[in-house]
Amino acid sequence: MESSWIHVQEDSDFSLQNLPYGIFSLKSEGQQGRARVGVAIGDYVLDLSALATAGLFRDVTVRATVLKTNSVEKIGENGTSADKAAVLADSSECTWPLDTSVFSQPTLNAFMASGKPSWQAIRKRLTQLLANGGDPILKDNAPLKRLALISACETKLHLPADIGDYTDFYSSREHATNVGTMFRGKDNALQPNWLHLPVGYHGRASSVVVSGTNVVRPRGQLQADPSDDKKGSVYGACRLLDFELEMAFYVGGPPTALGRPLTIEEAEEHIFGFSLMNDWSARDIQKWEYVPLGPFGAKNFSTTISPWVVTLDALEPFRCTSSAGPAQDSPAPLSYLHDKDYSTGSYNVNLEVGIQTDDMMSASVVSRSNFRNMYWNAKQQLVHHSVTGCNMRPGDLLGSGTISGQDSTSYGSMLELSWRGAKEIPLSDGTTRKFLKDGDTVKMRGYCQGDGFRVGFGECDGRILPAGSEDLSGEECGEMNLLQLVPTLEVSDTTGGVHVLTQSMAIIEFLEAAFQGSYPVLPSDPLARAQVCQISEMINSNQITLEIMKSSGNESELTCRQHAQVLTEKCCAALETIVGDTYCVGDSITMADTYLIPMLYDARRCEANLDRFQKLLNIEAKCANMAAFQAARADVQLGAFA
Numbered sequence: 078m079e080s081s082w083i084h085v086q087e088d089s090d091f092s093l094q095n096l097p098y099g100i101f102s103l104k105s106e107g108q109q110g111r112a113r114v115g116v117a118i119g120d121y122v123l124d125l126s127a128l129a130t131a132g133l134f135r136d137v138t139v140r141a142t143v144l145k146t147n148s149v150e151k152i153g154e155n156g157t158s159a160d161k162a163a164v165l166a167d168s169s170e171c172t173w174p175l176d177t178s179v180f181s182q183p184t185l186n187a188f189m190a191s192g193k194p195s196w197q198a199i200r201k202r203l204t205q206l207l208a209n210g211g212d213p214i215l216k217d218n219a220p221l222k223r224l225a226l227i228s229a230c231e232t233k234l235h236l237p238a239d240i241g242d243y244t245d246f247y248s249s250r251e252h253a254t255n256v257g258t259m260f261r262g263k264d265n266a267l268q269p270n271w272l273h274l275p276v277g278y279h280g281r282a283s284s285v286v287v288s289g290t291n292v293v294r295p296r297g298q299l300q301a302d303p304s305d306d307k308k309g310s311v312y313g314a315c316r317l318l319d320f321e322l323e324m325a326f327y328v329g330g331p332p333t334a335l336g337r338p339l340t341i342e343e344a345e346e347h348i349f350g351f352s353l354m355n356d357w358s359a360r361d362i363q364k365w366e367y368v369p370l371g372p373f374g375a376k377n378f379s380t381t382i383s384p385w386v387v388t389l390d391a392l393e394p395f396r397c398t399s400s401a402g403p404a405q406d407s408p409a410p411l412s413y414l415h416d417k418d419y420s421t422g423s424y425n426v427n428l429e430v431g432i433q434t435d436d437m438m439s440a441s442v443v444s445r446s447n448f449r450n451m452y453w454n455a456k457q458q459l460v461h462h463s464v465t466g467c468n469m470r471p472g473d474l475l476g477s478g479t480i481s482g483q484d485s486t487s488y489g490s491m492l493e494l495s496w497r498g499a500k501e502i503p504l505s506d507g508t509t510r511k512f513l514k515d516g517d518t519v520k521m522r523g524y525c526q527g528d529g530f531r532v533g534f535g536e537c538d539g540r541i542l543p544a545g546s547e548d549l550s551g552e553e554c555g556e557m558n559l560l561q562l563v564p565t566l567e568v569s570d571t572t573g574g575v576h577v578l579t580q581s582m583a584i585i586e587f588l589e590a591a592f593q594g595s596y597p598v599l600p601s602d603p604l605a606r607a608q609v610c611q612i613s614e615m616i617n618s619n620q621i622t623l624e625i626m627k628s629s630g631n632e633s634e635l636t637c638r639q640h641a642q643v644l645t646e647k648c649c650a651a652l653e654t655i656v657g658d659t660y661c662v663g664d665s666i667t668m669a670d671t672y673l674i675p676m677l678y679d680a681r682r683c684e685a686n687l688d689r690f691q692k693l694l695n696i697e698a699k700c701a702n703m704a705a706f707q708a709a710r711a712d713v714q715l716g717a718f719a
Contacts, residue, residue: 078094078202078208078527078528078529078530079093079094079208080208080209081093081116081118081207081208081209082120082208082209082216082486083183083207083226084119084120084208084581085117085118085530086195087529087530087531088116088180088531089119089120089383089402089531089533089536090524090532090533090534091117091118091119091385091533092118092119092527092530092531092532093204093207093208093530094391094394094527094530094532095117095387095391095441095518095531095532095533096116096118096200096203096204096207096388096391097116097117097236097385097386097387097388097535098114098115098116098185098188098237098350098386098389099114099115099116099117099185099234099237099384099385099386100113100114100115100183100184100185100230100234100235100237100384100386101111101113101115101122101124101227101233101234101235102233102235103231103232103234104231104232104233104682105334105634106229107680109463110233111183112181112183112184112259112305112593112680113125113126113177113180113181113182113183114181114182114185114188115124115227115232116203116421117229117385118229118231118537119228119230119539120229121229122222122226122227122228122229122232123203123207123225123226123227124225125180125199126180126181126223126225126506127225128180128206128215128225129177129178129180129181129222130223130543131218131221131304132201133200133202133206133214133215134175134177137174137175137198137199137202138173138174138175139169139172139173139174139175139191139192139194139195139199140170140171140172140194140198141192142306143172143191145482146686148495148700152584155184155539156516164176166205167492167579168206168497168579170356171352172378175191175195175198175199175616176191176195176255179191180193180241181233183329183511184236184237184238184239184472185237185238185386185472186238186239186471186472187471188471189238189328189329189330189331189349189471190330190331190332190471192329192330192346193329193330193345193346194391194536196329196349196367196388197390197401199607200388200390200391203469214525215657221654222387230681231682234287234289234384234385234416235287235288236285236287236384236472237259237287237327237382237384237385237386238327238471238472239472240278240282240285240472240473240474240656241282241470241472241473242460242470243279243282243380243473243475243476244277244278244280244473244474244475245277245278245280245323245356245376245475245476245478246275246277246453246458246475246476246477247271247275247277247278247455247478247479248265248275248276248452248453248458248477248478249441249450249452249477249478249479249480249481249489249621250271250400250401250452250484251450251481251483251487252478252479252481252488252490252493252717253266253267253271253276253399253448253537254266254267254474254492255279255481256492256493259492259496260703261496262365267375272408273408273410273411274410274414274451274461275414275430275453275457275461276469277458277461277462277478278371280356280376280377280476281376281380281466282375282474284377284378284379284380285379285380285381285382285474286379286381286382286539287381287382287383287384287535288381288382288383288384288536288539289539290379290381291434291539291540291541291542291543291546292357292379292381292515292539292540292542293379293541293542293543293544293545293546294314294315294318294515294541294543294544294546294618295314295315295318295359295362295375295377295378295379295544296313296314296315296363296545297310297312297359297362297366297374297375297479298311298366298374298702299311299312299313299316299361299364300312300361300363300364300365301364303364306365310365313544313547314453314543314544315359315361315490315544316361317359317361317492317498317510317512318357318358318359318360318361318512318513318541318715319357319358319359319360319491319512319513320355320357320358320490320491320519320521321355321357321358321478321479321489321490321511322355322356322428322430322444322446322479322480322481322489322521323353323356323384323476323477323478323479323480323632324351324352324353324354324356324369324426324448324476324477324480324490324523325351325352325353325354325474325475325477326348326349326350326351326352326455326459326472326474326475326477327348327349327350327386327471327472327473327474327477327489328345328347328349328449328459328469328470328471328473328474328475329347329348329349329350330347330469331469331471332351332467332471333347333467333468334468335466335467335468336468336497337458337463337466337468337502338413338463338465338466339460339463339469340413340460340466340592341413341415341416341417341456341460344455344456344457344459345389345456347459347469348389348455348456348459349386349388349471350386350387350388350389350391351384351386351387351392351424351455351534351713352382352383352384352385352387352534352537353367353382353383353428353521353522353523353534353535353537354380354382354383354476354477354537355380355381355382355519355521355537355539356380356476356479357376357378357379357380357539358372358375358376358490358492359374359375359376359378359379360375360492360512362375363375363376368424370447372469379539380458380476381537381538381539382474383534383535383536383537384535384536385534385535387532387534388531391532392426392525392532392652394425394525394527395423395424395425395426395450395525395532395570396421396422396425397421397423397424397451397526397649398420398423399422399449399450399451399452399454399529400420400447400450400451400452400482400483401421401451401452402447403419403420404419404420405419405452410457412462412512412714413464414457414460414461414463416454418458419454422456422457423448423451423454423585424448424449424455424523424525425447425449426445426448426449426523426524426525426534427445427447427523427525427526428444428445428447428480428489428521428522428523429442429444429445429446429520429521429522429523429525430442430444430445430446430512430518430519430520430521431443431522432445432491432510432518432519432520433509433517433518433520434504434506434514434516434517434518435516435703436506436703437504437506438699438702438703439505439702440518440520441504441505441506443491443494443502443510444486444487444494445481445486445487446480446481446482446487446488446489446496447482447487448477448480448523449557449599450480450481450482450483450707451477451480453475455475458475458477459475459718460474481493484614488717489510490560494584495510495512497670498511498512500531502604512539513541515541515542516540516541517540517593518538518539518540518541519538519539519540519541520532520536520538521536521537521538521604522536522537523537526695533696548602571696573698583669585598586599586622598667598668598671599667599668599672600662600667601665602619605662605663605667606653608669609661609662609664609667609668609669610667610668611655611670612652612655612656612661612662612669612671612672612673615648615651615652616648616652616669616672616673616676617672619644619645619648619676620676620679622644641683641685642683642684642685642686645676645683646680646683646685646686646687647677648676649685649687649690649693652673652690652692652693653689653690653692653693655689656669656673656692656693656696657691657692658694658695660696660699660700661696662674664678666700666703670696672702673693673696673697673700674697674700677693677694677697
C-alpha cells in the first residue's frame with residue numbers, strides 16, 4: 078500500500094488513495110475569505126491554487142484520444158465492433174497543457190468541465206507530490222508547505238459546485254419495495270414501470286446546502302384528517318420530518334448538446350465524483366400534495382450534501398456487484414440502458430446514519446446500509462436523464478434515491494425504520510423516535526474500507542431548528558450587529574421600551590431569570606454560582622484585552638499574536654488551578670464552560686501552547702462532542718483573531 082509523508086490515521090476518511098476535491102476558505106479571513114479548490118489529505122487541506130502559483134503543475138500535460146467524427150452518429154445505437162474500430166482509427170492522440178486557473182475558482186465547475194483526462198492527470202501529479210518516495214518538491218519546501226498545507230480545523234468548507242440543476246432518483250429496490258408495501262400492499266409494492274427505467278424527479282438546486290447548515294422545520298399544507306382526505310387541509314408545521322440516506326454524483330466533462338443523448342459507454346466520462354446526501358423529507362406535507370405530480374414542497378426546503386467530492390478513480394478498487402445481483406434480466410432493460418459491466422457497476426461504500434440530541438456526547442446510530450443496495454446504477458441514471466435529449470452541464474447534481482438494505486437495521490429513512498410510525502426507534506440516551514424532533518442533528522457517514530486505509534466522504538450533518546426559525550451563522554450575526562458583538566438580545570419592557578443586551582453574561586443572567594431555570598447554566602448554590610461568574614469574568618477580561626490590543630493598530634500582526642500567546646497562556650494557567658475535573662464547576666455544563674470553549678479556540682488561532690493545561694483540554698473534549706456546542710460553531714464567532 079502506497080503511503081504519504083503526511084501522517085494519515087488508518088481510520089481517516091482522507092487517505093492518499095482518496096484525494097477528494099472541495100472548496101475551502103480560511104476561517105481567519107472571515108466572510109470575505111477567498112474560496113478556492115483544495116484536496117483533503119489526513120487532517121489537512123492542500124491548497125491547489127497555491128501549488129499552481131508555485132509552478133508545481135507546470136509540467137502536467139493532459140493526454141487523450143480525440144475522435145475526428147461524432148462517435149454516436151458513426152457507430153449508432155447498434156454499432157458493430159468493426160464500426161467502433163473504424164471510429165478509433167479515425168482518431169488521434171493529443172496532449173495539451175493543464176489549465177491551472179481552475180484551482181483559483183470559488184467552485185469546482187470549471188475543473189469539472191475540463192474532463193476526465195484532466196482529472197486523472199491532476200490526481201497522478203498529486204499522488205507524486207504526496208507519496209513517500211515521490212517528487213519531494215513540496216515535502217522539502219518548508220515555506221510552500223506552510224502556505225499550501227493547511228490544518229483542516231483552520232478551514233471553512235463550502236458547496237463544491239454551483240449546482241445548475243438537481244435531480245433525485247428512486248433506485249433502491251429495497252426502499253421502493255418497503256414504501257410501496259406500506260401504501261399499496263406487498264403484491265403491488267413496485268409500480269409497473271419501476272423495473273423498466275430509473276424513476277426520478279427534478280428537485281430544487283437553490284436549497285442544496287453544505288454539511289453543517291441548519292435545517293428549519295418546513296411549514297405547508299397538511300391533510301386535516303389523516304383518515305379522510307375529503308376534509309381538506311390545514312396550514313402548519315411538518316410533524317413527520319424525515320431524513321433520506323443517499324449518495325449523489327456531480328456531472329462533469331464539457332456540456333452536452335441539447336437534443337444529443339449520452340450513451341452508456343460515455344456515461345463515466347461525465348461523472349466527476351460522489352458525495353453523501355441527505356434529502357430531507359416532510360412526509361405529511363408529501364402525503365397531501367404528491368398526487369398526481371409527485372413531491373413538491375415536501376422535498377424542496379433543504380438537501381444536505383457533504384463538502385468533499387470523491388472521484389471515480391478513488392472508488393475504482395471498490396467496484397462490486399449490486400444487491401440486485403450480477404445482471405438485470407427479469408426484465409432486461411432496453412438497449413440504451415443495458416450496461417455490459419453491470420456486474421461491477423456498483424461500489425462497496427459502507428453507510429451510516431446517526432441522530433444526536435443536544436444532551437448526547439455522540440450520535441446514536443439508527444441505520445447501517447451500503448451503496449451497493451441499488452438496482453439502477455449511476456451510469457444508467459445519467460443515460461436515462463439524457464435519453465430525451467436533455468442537455469447535461471458540469472456541476473449538475475444527481476441523487477441516488479434513498480439507499481435501503483434488506484435488513485430492517487439498514488433502512489435509509491425514518492419512514493421505513495419506524496414503519497410509517499408504527500415502531501419506536503431507540504436512541505442511546507434512552508429516548509425514542511418515530512420521526513425527527515427539533516434539536517436533532519442527523520449525521521451521515523460513508524467510507525470504503527481498503528487494506529489499511531479508507532476512502533471516505535467526510536461529514537454530512539444537519540441540525541433541525543423549529544419551524545419559523547431564522548438560520549443565521551455567526552458571520553451573518555456579526556454583519557447585522559453594528560457593535561460587532563456576538564450575540565445581542567433585544568428585550569421589551571412593560572412600557573413597550575426596547576433594551577439591547579450586548580454582553581454574554583448579561584444575556585445569560587436575563588434568560589436564567591426570565592425562564593426560571595428551564596435551561597440552567599448558572600448553579601442555584603450561591604458559592605458555585607460565584608465560582609462560575611469568577612471563571613467567566615477571568616475569561617472575559619482576557620478576551621477584552623486581546624480585542625483592544627488587536628484593534629489598537631499600534632503593533633504588527635506578528636507582535637500582536639506573540640503578546641496574545643503570553644496573555645492567553647497565563648490566563649489558562651490561572652484557570653487550570655481552579656476549574657473542576659469534569660466541567661469548570663461541578664458535574665454539569667455551566668456558563669463558565671460556554672465561555673471556555675470559544676476561548677480555547679481563539680487560543681489556538683494565536684498559536685498558544687495548551688498542552689500543559691490538561692484539565693482545560695479534558696473539559697473541552699467532553700463539551701466538543703455535545704451537539705449544543707457543535708451547533709454554536711465557535712469557528713464562525715467573532716474573536717480577537719477572526
